[in-house]
Amino acid sequence: MTTDGDFEIFLSATPGFEPALGKEAEAAGFKEPKITTGGVTIKGGWPEVWRANLELRGAGRVLARIDEFRAMHLAQLDKRARRLVWGEVLRPDVPFRVQASCSKSSRIYHSGAAAQRIERAIREELGARHSPEADVVIKVRIDDDLCTIAVDTSGEPLHKRGHKEAVAKAPMRETMASLFLSQCGFVGTEPVLDPMCGSGTFVIEAAEIAAGLKPGRSRHFAFEQLATFDKAAWERLRGTADVPKPALRFFGSDIDAGAIRMSRANAERAGVTGITEFQQLAFTEVMPPPGPPGLVIVNPPYGDRLGDRNELQALYRSLGKTLLKRFSGWRVGMVTSEAFFANATGLPFAQPGGPVLHGGLRVTLFLTGPLK
Structure with a gap:
């Protein structure tokens, strides 16, 4: 070369x-x-x-x-x-x-x-x-x-954007979250809500996309230590111009107070505090925010023990009921490990695409059209 x-x-x-x-x-x-x-x-x-x-x-x-x-x-x-x-x-x-x-x-x-x-x-x-x-x-x-x-040329894996210091259990990588959002048809022009937000990855990623923020803006890369690196050209490419804030807002909630603290801290480091909201709520208490409908995206627990299955089936059923009752006009994207769990929600999911690997498990995105 x-x-x-x-x-x-x-x-x-x-x-x-x-x-x-x-x-x-x-x-x-x-x-x-x-x-x-x-x-x-x-x-x-x-x-x-x-x-x-x-x-x-x-x-x-x-x-x-x-x-x-x-x-x-x-x-x-x-x-x-x-x-x-x-x-x-x-x-x-x-x-x-x-x-x-x-x-x-x-x-x-x-x-x-x-x-x-x-x-x-x-x-x-x-x-x-x-x-x-x-x-x-x-x-x-x-x-x-x-x-x-x-x-x-990357060094640290690219899902390490430089903003997430605090993570919840089984965190979703930012790279995966962004591609799942893309598969849901999200392009940054509608609100997004995650009723089990953990450390806020889906919500923060959606807010960054809407705000036009470059994912690698806050970190260093291995290519900066190569003979081919041109610092002036890199600084021009990276740019420092202010990005206009979208009128949209992005919402996360979780029953765990620690998860909400993590989400808010991660959103602040990412520079999207002004367009994100995080609340400590059980998913059964979540209401749609004012304004037009958008996308609900959620990554519920999967369970890795045999005894979890019945308990989790009840959780998925309750989640589906809440969304069907309150989120008319919203699309739902759900990431889970088995069609059994997706079916338990009673949500009208389309035929899913192929699975992807997440934390050693194969997980699949299930997606609805606008709920009736």
């Missing part, structure tokens, strides 16, 4: 969310988005890498693929790795680390040995120091003897 031409950029996705991330990348104007296992590839240069990290709400990481070649044995891997002009991408004064994975179909099958060869090549060719704690990570994948070398 060259430092000024287009190359392949990989956007990682939560398994099951690849098509939703592909739609987001296309809507954001990235070139040649293609859905693949585990994510989406796009084409672009380093400014597109920076923009993807800054603006895409659903990507987990952004990897810049800097080389690809065949390698049948370790000596060949070493030789090819030394041909790469590492100084075009890495800085000799910034430490790095290497992570490697090898598929069973490859003749190089020992990931630790592969990582050591790449690490040594970089040390000897560039003079950079290897450190197991380094922010700059070179990712090596050998699949069917094809070796792909990429730089993780």
